[in-house]
Amino acid sequence: MCPSRRAFAASLASFAAVIACAPDGATAAAPTGPEPTPGVSLPQDPATVTPIAKTDAEWAALLPAGTYRVLREAGTERAFSGRYWNNHDKGAYVCSGCGLRLFASEDKFESGTGWPSYTRPAQADRVKINRDVTYGMVREEVVCARCAGHLGHVFDDGPAPTGQRFCINSASLVFVTVPTPTGGALPPG
Numbered sequence: 001m002c003p004s005r006r007a008f009a010a011s012l013a014s015f016a017a018v019i020a021c022a023p024d025g026a027t028a029a030a031p032t033g034p035e036p037t038p039g040v041s042l043p044q045d046p047a048t049v050t051p052i053a054k055t056d057a058e059w060a061a062l063l064p065a066g067t068y069r070v071l072r073e074a075g076t077e078r079a080f081s082g083r084y085w086n087n088h089d090k091g092a093y094v095c096s097g098c099g100l101r102l103f104a105s106e107d108k109f110e111s112g113t114g115w116p117s118y119t120r121p122a123q124a125d126r127v128k129i130n131r132d133v134t135y136g137m138v139r140e141e142v143v144c145a146r147c148a149g150h151l152g153h154v155f156d157d158g159p160a161p162t163g164q165r166f167c168i169n170s171a172s173l174v175f176v177t178v179p180t181p182t183g184g185a186l187p188p189g
């Protein structure tokens, strides 16, 4: 049984409040969230997704603190605090750990939850789903198929065409405009 979206949002907000004491940028009140990961600026589209393995120390050296907390420690940023929940620009959302193209602006929708929400990944092989039983709930955790970074969760109360709602932390994403074949960026809107 699925809770209503409003009830879901309220419950998740309370969970976010519980963990909001974490001293990182993901919980800041201003709608910015952690800085995008340095070096992650272009979407990567390998024909085959090959897993990347780094040590915790290597990830900690690479990622901004708030991003590390979400991506490598399965943290959740506070609702309406992230960089992209209200982003309507056309482009791609890539993994903030490894640059793999994960989601497209065309699949983003207004969920009202305060987290970026998508009806599907850019390609099915870009994410993996794990069962998550933390906080007394059974949820489907979404991770990057390449670096295994925590992205968020997927629920079956989304809109058409899939009926799914990929609820993703902004800290796990870097938004990039996608160059056209002529080299320009896609027009806004």
Ligand SMILES: [Zn+2]
Pocket: 095, 096, 097, 098, 099, 100, 144, 145, 146, 147, 148, 149
């Ligand atoms: Zn990744």
